[in-house]
Amino acid sequence: MMTLTSKTFxxxxxxxxxxxxxxxxxxxxxxxxxxAQNTPQDGVHADRVDWGVLMDLSGPTSxxxxxxxxGLQDRIRMVNxxxxxxxxxxxxxxxxxxxxxxxxxxxxxKLVSQTPVIAISGMGTSASQVALSPTIRxxxxxxxxxxxxxxxxxxxxxxxxxxxxxxxxEMAAAGVGHYVDKLGLKAPKVATxxxxxxxGKEYHDFIAEAVAKRGGTAHHITMKVTAVDVTPxxxxxxxxxxxxITIYGxxxxxxxxxxxxxxYGVKIPAFGITYLGAPQIFTxxxxxxxxxxxxxxxxxxxxxxxxxGNVEMMTFAEKVGRTAIREDINYVAxxxxxxxxxxxxxxxxxxxxxxxxxxxxxxxxxxxxxxxxAPIVYTPQNNTxxxxxxxxxxxxxxxxxxxxxxxxxxxxxxQ
Amino acid sequence: MDDALxxxxxxxxxxxxxxxxxxxxxxARRGDITAVIGPNGAGKTTLFNCVTGMYTPSAGSIAFAxxxxxxxxxxxxxxxxxxxxxxxxxxxxGLSILENLMMGAYGRGHSGLLEGMVRSRRAVREEQETRAxxxxxxxxxxxxxxxxxxxxELPYGAxxxxxxxxxxxxxxxxxxxxxxMAGMNAAEKDELVALIRRIRSTLGVSFLLVEHDMPVVMDVxxxxxxxxxxxxxxxxxxxxxRRNEAVIAAYLGADAPEEAxxxxxxxxx
Amino acid sequence: xxxxxxxSGLALGSIYGLVxxxxxxxxxxxxxxxxxxGMFVVCGAYLAVTALSLLGLPFPxxxxxxILGAALMGMGVHAALIRPLSGRPILxxxxxxxxxxxxxxxxxxxxxxxxxxxxxxxxxxxxxLFAGLRISQLHMTAAAVSWLCMLAFxxxxxxxxxxxxxxxxxxxxxAATIAGVKVDAMNRLAWAIGFTLAxxxxxxxGQLQIVSTELETIGLLALPAVVIGGMQSIPGAILGGLxxxxxxxxxxxxxxxxxxxxxxxxxxxxxxxxxxxxxxxxKAINRV
Numbered sequence: 001m002m003t004l005t006s007k008t009f010x011x012x013x014x015x016x017x018x019x020x021x022x023x024x025x026x027x028x029x030x031x032x033x034x035x036a037q038n039t040p041q042d043g044v045h046a047d048r049v050d051w052g053v054l055m056d057l058s059g060p061t062s063x064x065x066x067x068x069x070x071g072l073q074d075r076i077r078m079v080n081x082x083x084x085x086x087x088x089x090x091x092x093x094x095x096x097x098x099x100x101x102x103x104x105x106x107x108x109x110k111l112v113s114q115t116p117v118i119a120i121s122g123m124g125t126s127a128s129q130v131a132l133s134p135t136i137r138x139x140x141x142x143x144x145x146x147x148x149x150x151x152x153x154x155x156x157x158x159x160x161x162x163x164x165x166x167x168x169x170e171m172a173a174a175g176v177g178h179y180v181d182k183l184g185l186k187a188p189k190v191a192t193x194x195x196x197x198x199x200g201k202e203y204h205d206f207i208a209e210a211v212a213k214r215g216g217t218a219h220h221i222t223m224k225v226t227a228v229d230v231t232p233x234x235x236x237x238x239x240x241x242x243x244x245i246t247i248y249g250x251x252x253x254x255x256x257x258x259x260x261x262x263x264y265g266v267k268i269p270a271f272g273i274t275y276l277g278a279p280q281i282f283t284x285x286x287x288x289x290x291x292x293x294x295x296x297x298x299x300x301x302x303x304x305x306x307x308x309g310n311v312e313m314m315t316f317a318e319k320v321g322r323t324a325i326r327e328d329i330n331y332v333a334x335x336x337x338x339x340x341x342x343x344x345x346x347x348x349x350x351x352x353x354x355x356x357x358x359x360x361x362x363x364x365x366x367x368x369x370x371x372x373x374a375p376i377v378y379t380p381q382n383n384t385x386x387x388x389x390x391x392x393x394x395x396x397x398x399x400x401x402x403x404x405x406x407x408x409x410x411x412x413x414x415q
Numbered sequence: 416m417d418d419a420l421x422x423x424x425x426x427x428x429x430x431x432x433x434x435x436x437x438x439x440x441x442x443a444r445r446g447d448i449t450a451v452i453g454p455n456g457a458g459k460t461t462l463f464n465c466v467t468g469m470y471t472p473s474a475g476s477i478a479f480a481x482x483x484x485x486x487x488x489x490x491x492x493x494x495x496x497x498x499x500x501x502x503x504x505x506x507x508x509g510l511s512i513l514e515n516l517m518m519g520a521y522g523r524g525h526s527g528l529l530e531g532m533v534r535s536r537r538a539v540r541e542e543q544e545t546r547a548x549x550x551x552x553x554x555x556x557x558x559x560x561x562x563x564x565x566x567x568e569l570p571y572g573a574x575x576x577x578x579x580x581x582x583x584x585x586x587x588x589x590x591x592x593x594x595x596m597a598g599m600n601a602a603e604k605d606e607l608v609a610l611i612r613r614i615r616s617t618l619g620v621s622f623l624l625v626e627h628d629m630p631v632v633m634d635v636x637x638x639x640x641x642x643x644x645x646x647x648x649x650x651x652x653x654x655x656x657r658r659n660e661a662v663i664a665a666y667l668g669a670d671a672p673e674e675a676x677x678x679x680x681x682x683x684x
Numbered sequence: 685x686x687x688x689x690x691x692s693g694l695a696l697g698s699i700y701g702l703v704x705x706x707x708x709x710x711x712x713x714x715x716x717x718x719x720x721x722g723m724f725v726v727c728g729a730y731l732a733v734t735a736l737s738l739l740g741l742p743f744p745x746x747x748x749x750x751i752l753g754a755a756l757m758g759m760g761v762h763a764a765l766i767r768p769l770s771g772r773p774i775l776x777x778x779x780x781x782x783x784x785x786x787x788x789x790x791x792x793x794x795x796x797x798x799x800x801x802x803x804x805x806x807x808x809x810x811x812x813l814f815a816g817l818r819i820s821q822l823h824m825t826a827a828a829v830s831w832l833c834m835l836a837f838x839x840x841x842x843x844x845x846x847x848x849x850x851x852x853x854x855x856x857x858x859a860a861t862i863a864g865v866k867v868d869a870m871n872r873l874a875w876a877i878g879f880t881l882a883x884x885x886x887x888x889x890g891q892l893q894i895v896s897t898e899l900e901t902i903g904l905l906a907l908p909a910v911v912i913g914g915m916q917s918i919p920g921a922i923l924g925g926l927x928x929x930x931x932x933x934x935x936x937x938x939x940x941x942x943x944x945x946x947x948x949x950x951x952x953x954x955x956x957x958x959x960x961x962x963x964x965x966x967k968a969i970n971r972v
Binding site: 058062063064066067196222223224225226227228229231232233235236251252255256263264265280283284286 | 688689691692695696793797798799804809823892894896898901936937941944
């Protein structure tokens with residue numbers, strides 16, 4: 001479950017320090033635009049721009065990652081159908097890293113030196129993110145829109161990296177804040193049910209931190225990724241009697257936990273991480289168990305509101321035959337990443353190069369997703385990406401997601 | 416040779432460069448006890464394996480009641496009515512003695528696999544009949560009290576009888592016996608000889624016999640085929656074979672066991 | 685608490701036992717240590733998805749579809765891979781079963797996509813309180829059906845003529861052939877039965893969990909179950925399955941989920957050291 005490894009601590013770094021790091025790189029790259037201009041190394045051609053995507057398209061994590069890639073590709077397709085960026089078609093080169101850091105490294109080198117591409121998105125395998133982070137940070141190819149972000153890649157802030165998915169630290173803070181206030185708790189008792197992994201432990205630490213701020217206690221309960229029966233965990237939860245539960249893992253983790261609690265006639269509200277926000281998960285839980293479950297997300301799943309961004313996505317997805325996956329949270333995340341790509345290229349200018357792209361992005365920019373998320377703000381000091389969250393439930397009768405509150409509500413929790 | 420039950424013509428089999436059998440021809444008549452003898456390595460067991468379809472001959476033909484066997488699969492040959500015992504017993508260690516006997520009949524069962532699985536009336540009736548017959552056979556062999564034992568729990572002589580019983584359950588017209596007397600004491604041998612005779616007379620079964628025990632061979636056989644180094648060197652009635660010079664030479668020249676020479680007066684002289 | 689844990693352990697163990705039984709049937713008949721048994725479980729779950737979700741068959745028809753589909757696949761595997769390789773070194777055949785499992789996994793992911801699917805059947809999924817224990821109806825049903833299948837197989841194997849033929853063929857290919865048994869047909873039947881038992885396990889595991897190729901891991905718990913119970917023993921496979929289920933739940937409850945695997949394989953190691961023929965297996969008897 002490497003994709004679920006932790007989103008990073010958001011460290012506040014002074015603008016000065018960021019500049020100190022970024023300036024030499026920018027200066028260095030920026031001084032040679034004439035050389036880099038339209039050279040094949042940067043992937044910018046007369047009629048197209050090559051842009052790389054590194055994700056697991058096969059293997060254990062491909063179920064969610066391939067949907068993200070589909071969302072990204074569909075968004076790019078929409079941009080291309082509308083004429084591309086500066087008349088150039090965006091050409092997505094998706095490399096399958098097969099959940100394997102070694103494959104990832106080869107694919108990365110290929111995209112950087114051979115193909116080449118102007119920038120890369122995704123990097124879904126956290127192991128290879130960690131392994132490649134020194135290369136990326138010292139290199140010339142920016143990573144725009146990560147699927148998951150490891151500390152190694154995103155801290156300290158680098159002009160080469162722009163996170164694109166909901167971060168765990170903010171997710172934990174938003175979820176805990178939401179439930180503590182909603183249930184009116186004084187000293188919340190919270191249980192984290194997580195698969196046994198480093199990411200699970202880190203997520204629990206974020207939860208514990210957020211709970212401690214509210215004067216409560218957090219307990220860590222683990223589960224196997226391949227569990228079939230979670231009687232032991234259910235019994236532990238029943239003995240613990242937490243005010244609410246938070247779930248980290250694979251769809252099965254959430255489904256088994258909620259079904260087991262229903263089995264024992266226990267109604268404890270629970271929220272899952274963003275990745276556990278698919279309609280199938282709620283359907284598998286059934287209406288009764290599903291009623292107690294929500295997930296925290298920085299993106300609005302398809303079809304859950306009628307804001308322009310959502311309508312645009314749903315309409316286009318239907319047009320290109322993606323009705324089966326357009327309500328998956330990974331689809332909207334990929335769709336937004338696609339928007340990041342097109343807007344980044346827009347910023348890089350008509351004569352885009354890797355250097356110009358990095359230069360324009362490092363000054364800071366904001367992505368307006370027209371309601372699919374809160375505006376995503378990148379500053380020279382902070383590339384965390386989406387930080388505001390909403391909780392989503394599912395209405396089994398209408399087969400639609402229902403949102404609780406607004407993105408802005410979570411601002412007070414995550415700050 | 417009109418009444419030949421089994422006729423072997425120009426049989427040849429090679430394993431790589433080794434010629435195990437070379438132009439072997441003979442016939443076993445209906446109702447006869449035909450013995451195949453010869454020193455160790457003469458090709459006797461190989462011959463049996465060709466007849467039962469375990470080996471495919473390189474050349475020649477084997478006909479059983481006029482039907483060519485060399486192209487058939489072992490289970491098809493078994494179903495035509497050829498049964499066999501092994502030099503080293505081939506019993507089902509995991510099955511009871513009664514089941515071992517029943518197996519002989521099931522191989523030829525008429526109800527099919529599916530019928531047996533869904534327990535059709537015919538399959539159930541067949542099963543009951545087989546069980547009754549197996550019990551009778553145990554009585555005939557004098558081992559009724561051992562019905563529920565496993566082969567491994569029985570003395571060697573009794574195991575031999577079980578194998579014999581299973582073969583009889585197959586309703587075979589021709590039974591191949593591969594050294595049935597090996598490891599038996601004198602009394603057991605006498606009993607087995609009597610049993611073979613009794614079966615021939617009551618059931619009309621023919622026998623093809625490989626045996627090293629010369630007194631038994633001379634006593635029980637109607638016809639003897641002698642093999643040496645994969646070739647037939649002699650054939651005929653016991654008296655004729657006993658005096659055949661080639662046979663004597665083969666047995667003297669070969670590293671024949673004491674037991675084999677014993678009972679060959681010609682050779683001993 | 686202990687009772688609750690034992691209940692879920694025994695219920696899961698019954699499914700493991702069923703899958704392990706399928707494994708032993710194949711092993712006894714053809715001497716093949718089948719590493720693809722886990723994927724047979726996955727196949728069963730996907731057959732259920734196909735019948736119920738994709739074809740929308742009524743439940744009884746879906747069950748028939750799963751059983752027939754699994755039996756045919758078992759025969760297909762035997763005819764295509766196992767029979768042509770009979771007589772080859774045991775390692776070659778083991779490699780073939782490993783290759784088969786990899787190919788099956790890829791095939792399923794190509795056909796059905798990599799995303800897991802949820803399986804909903806009309807089987808009862810509620811629960812009730814009995815003697816202080818919270819009894820899950822789905823667990824109960826899974827255990828009951830597993831026991832029914834094991835019992836049916838036991839009766840078939842022990843008391844019918846076809847069962848006797850299967851036992852005989854498994855016991856000695858040579859003697860069975862000589863007795864006129866179509867050993868090939870018996871082996872084919874064994875693979876059909878082995879596959880079907882795994883598929884029924886997959887139907888329940890797919891419903892308890894979600895249907896994805898990851899179910900293979902659970903299906904492969906049949907391997908330690910079989911080694912613990914006794915490689916050639918049918919009651920041993922069932923006992924081994926139950927033990928694996930109970931140990932898994934006890935370890936998860938009283939130590940940690942991760943320790944469950946450690947405990948299962950620790951027991952396996954002890955068995956291999958102290959009683960290599962397994963709890964109910966038979967010590968090899970040397971023939972005269």
